[in-house]
Amino acid sequence: MISLKDLIGSELEKIEGLNDSITTGYPQQWSKFPIVVYQEETNQPHTITDNEEQLTTIGYKIDIWTKKTSTTSFSLEIDKVMTGLGFRRTNAVDQDEPNGLRHKVMRYRAVVSTDEKYIYHK
Helix, strand or coil: CCCCCCHHHHHCCCCCCCCEEEECCCCCCCCCCCCCCEEEEHHHHEEEEEEEEEEEEEEEEEEEEEEECCCHHHHHHHHHHHHHHEEEEEEEEEEECCCCCCCEEEEEEEECCCCCCCCEEC
């Protein structure tokens, strides 16, 4: 098993305007926006040889909440980071929020070698 949580978090923190807004769990505080939550959704063996996992399928879900009229600027920057790391976007959708916040859900997937941490598109 392999984890890319630290790598993804450090790369997302480099996006201007997001460095204090990124978390790995549901936000406890809703006073400072934007809020970005990234969570690993999938971490499963892809290829096993000689009884050892060689490739792992990893999937991430990224939620963006903002009070702005659109999440577009942040979603474009997040997409650059994730695709730059080798992930493929599998979905991106705007969610209706009854509280007036703008909310986008983005999902990414990749196949990662466990020894070299090389990321392959799936």
